[in-house]
Amino acid sequence: MEKTAALGIAIACGAAMGLASVGAAAGRVPPVLAGGVLILAFPVGALALFRWWCAGEGEEDIPFLGY
Amino acid sequence: MIGELIGATVFGLLLLGIHRKVIARIQGRPGPPVWQEILHTLKFSFKESWVPRTASRVLFVGIVLVAIAIWVAAFQVVLAGGSLLILFGIYMLHKIVEHGFGLSSGSPYGKFGGVRSVISAASEIPLFVSIAGIVLLTGSLLISDIEAWQAVHGPLLYALPLAALAMYLVLLSKMPWGPFSIVESKEIVSGYKTEHFGIWRAGLEVCNGLKTSVLLYSFIVVFLGPLPLLWVLLLMLGIQVSLSFACALTPMLAPFDSVTVQSLVAGALLLYFLALGVVL
DSSP states (O other): OHHHHHHHHHHHHHHHHHHHHHHHHHTSSOHHHHHHHHHHHHHHHHHHHHHHHSOOOOOOOOOOOOO | OHHHHHHHHHHHHHHHHHHHHHHHHHTTOOOOOTTHHHHHHHHHHHSOOOOOTTSOHHHHHHHHHHHHHHHHHHHHHHHHTOBHHHHHHHHHHHHHHHHHHHHHSOOHHHHHHHHHHHHGGGGGHHHHHHHHHHHHHHSOOBHHHHHHHHHHHOOHHHHOHHHHHHHHHHHHHHSTTSTTOGGGOGGGTTGGGTTOOHHHHHHHHHHHHHHHHHHHHHHHHHHHOOOOHHHHHHHHHHHHHHHHHHHHHSOOOOHHHHHHHHHHHHHHHHHHHHHHHHHO
16 A cells, blocks of 8 residues: 555656656746756655665664674 | 756766776775666665664655755756855755764764764865855856856866865765765764665665766866766766775875864965955
8 A cells, every 4th residue: 555655656756747847848837846846856756666666664673783 | 857867866876886996996806887876776775674763753764855855956056057055055955964864863873974974064165165266256156157257268177276176175075985984984884874774775875876966067067167968977977087086095084184174275275265356
């Protein structure tokens, strides 16, 4: 369920970035707005994509405390 | 826009791979393949991931998003010919991001890395000194204006070699495995990024790739002016290799020595630009 949601977020972010880029290239979207979409959507889209294809979640652990 | 962004990220990762390869060859080791950092990013993105029990969940995850976002913003600023002050402000912001990385996990090594990132903010002082020289000469902070000035008067590198040197020092301070890389030195494991593994580390790698491209590209735009893409890529590669030589041939400084060296350089440059301001 969580992986499906992550894929949905990744696709939504990809679509938003694609539309913003094409719109800016065609002069229909102001470059500042397109840049803003990229700033917000690129990090979220990248992490959502990684979240979708990564291996299953493990149990949380205490931090690394030395050898 | 999205194409350039992904291209810059992948090219930056490739440059970091070349950086590792050059350092390894100078040190007499075979070293990893040049595309190792790209593989590294993919590898981490496939791995099992979780948030440590002692971490602040919101900060632990959110700081990865912020780290990527600020360099996407920096990339947009350079491409749009925006203000140098915003760009250099983002360079400073990266130190705060490193601090956030370190403090978010609850690991002592992360915290040491985070504290060192604050100390190493001194590395940014030469940056602001170099801005002073650029404004004195070109009369503007906008990258587009600086490019236009260079189209008429020639590269700023010839007019302000010491400002270029200051900026080069900043590039060196941001390179991994360099003399000023005190935030991730081995005595504190991996420093601020010790606990960020799996998809969080993959996100950090994306940030590092983009950061490398932005740093090198902005140096070329500001000091050499607008150039054809092929020349820009070749120059980025050349500057990266020179940085790799500097990293391979100089030992990592102790934290306070690192700050002292950078502060002394900034002080010397400040005196130079003050004198230049009086002359101009």
